[in-house]
Amino acid sequence: MKTTISQVSKYVGQEVVIGAWLANKRSSGKIAFLQLRDGSGFIQGVVVKEEVGEEIFQKAKSITQETSLYVTGIVREDERSPFGYELTVTNVDVISESVDFPITPKQHGTDFLMDNRHLWLRSKRQHAVMKIRNEIIRATYEFFHENGFTKVDPPILTGSAPEGTTELFATKYFDEDAYLSQSGQLYMEAAAMALGKVFSFGPTFRAEKSKTRRHLIEFWMIEPEMAFCDHEENLVVQENYVSYLVQSVLKNCKLELTTLGRDISKLENIQAPFPRITYDDAIKFLHEKGFDDIEWGDDFGAPHETAIAESFDKPVFITHYPTKIKAFYMKPDPKRDDVVLCADLIAPEGYGEIIGGSQRIDDFALLEERYKEHDLTSDAYKWYLELRKYGSVPHSGFGLGLERTVAWISGVEHVRETIPFPRLLNRLYP
Known part of the structure; x- marks a missing residue:
């Protein structure tokens, strides 16, 4: 089922496909956390190596900031999330890779941000x-x-x-x-x-x-x-x-x-x-x-x-x-x-x-x-x-x-x- 982040509450426990961009990511051993956005909202995608296999896990870990992709996963309720939901990722397909995105998670000056509005x-x-x-x-x-x-x-x-x-x-x-x-x-x-x-x-x-x-x-x-x-x-x-x-x-x-x-x-x-x-x-x-x-x-x-x-x-x-x-x-x-x-x-x-x-x-x-x-x-x-x-x-x-x-x-x-x-x-x- 293809949907948007803002609509995932309708599909708890179901597998969905979301077109998104990677806003940020971090990994901890055998788990990768993908911060995804699609314009309608933000959601965290959790990639567990044991569940998806080596190939998909390595692909998820290598995705660069603002790369566009289709993410497949199961919608879960998550009280820790401000949004209330997260995605247990089962697959990722890269649409277009983003290289050297200029606005990184670090601090930037106002003029720089305005130049890159x-x-x-x-x-x-x-x-x-x-x-x-x-x-x-x-x-x-x-x-x-x-x-x-x-x-x-x-x-x-x-x-x-x-x-x-x-x-x-x-x-x-x-x-x-x-x-x-x-x-x-x-x-x-x-x-x-x-x-x-x-x-x-x-x-x-x-x-x-x-x-x-x-x-x-x-x-x-x-x-x-x-x-x-x-x-x-x-x-x-x-x-x-x-x-x-x-x-x-x-x-x-x-x-x-x-x-x-x-x-x-x-x-x-x-x-x-x-x-x-x-x-x-x-x-x-x-x-x-x-x-x-x-x-x-x-x-x-x-x-x-x-x-x-x-x-x-x-x-x-x-x-x-x-x-x-x-x-x-x-x-x-x-x-x-x-x-x-x-x-x-x-x-x-x-x-x-x-x-x-x-x-x-x-x-x-x-x-x-x-x-x-x-x-x-x-x-x-x-x-x-x-x-x-x-x-x-x-x-x-x-x-x-x-x-x-x-x-x-x-x-x-x-x-x-x-x-x-x-x-x-x-x-x-x-």
């Missing part, structure tokens, strides 16, 4: 991170489907900057200028006016010259947008969504979290509702903690976000930022126009902002005024203003950064490990 992905740790990333993606589709959202795909090539910033990758679009999208939000607002509740999931690009552990040049965003939705309702969707992601990973990625050494007690507590603190109170809090470098009207940096997050055991919303440091489309607080109806969601344990969201301006005259203030005179923004002209409604949305969320939930330090092939300030290879 195409091979580093095969390691047990990277496998676990990618499985958690996949579960977060799966749970995302499930959550929004169950809550009545429609998936919409905004364009990657755009004629304008959604945030009105200069951190854009420019390209030529035949005889006009175009940019790689840094957010699909503006297009999602148009989609929400047609479909009510929508979400997108796709790549975004920021030409930001940052080298921190939280930043990538190319990353993936989940961006929901909701018609007839105010600021408070928006926060409820966000906290329910993040709670859903964490609980899904806890349920379906126990082995991967164990592989990464993640303290799951810190994740088990992640249930809605989440605490909230206003920008005003956050400034006061930081001053009390000795952060004299920040004043009202400044944006928060990583140390500030971390200090605030350390006071809570769940993600925390920082709400009502100053109007002048936020995007042009955010709706002012009706009670005071110097702040907007927005929130950043800060993850615990120093992982920083994972969500930015707001209620959007729905008044035509006010948005037109913002256009003038931000010098958005280009015809590229005309269509966005028109959304407020034909049946405008209160609407809100947010964007969740996938890689930062994966880093936080999996407990890895740097976002470069949370995407298959990271694009960093000085890295475009492989």
